[in-house]
Amino acid sequence: IRVSNVKSSNVIKNPMSIIKNKRDILNESAGKLHVLDPLLTIKRGYTVARTEGKIVSSAKDLKKDDELELEFKDGKVNTRVL
DSSP, X not given: OOHHXXXXXXXXXXXXXXXXXXXXXXXXXXXXXXXXXXXXXXXXXXXXXXXXXXXXXXXXXXXXTOEEEEEETTEEEEEEOO
């Protein structure tokens, strides 16, 4: 590494700006993850259906006698596909 390159790098000149930039990126990523939180969907009155611990995204993924866990905002219920 050349000394002149190190002297001109932003790490030496302005480390706080790098930290702020990384913090902003982290906060933006956290916001995106928050929006994708399935618990927010449940709080709006929907349920999340799972079979064998995996979220069911289509009725086509189910067959007769599959066991389901339905998660509501106030609890969970186990059921079976008829």
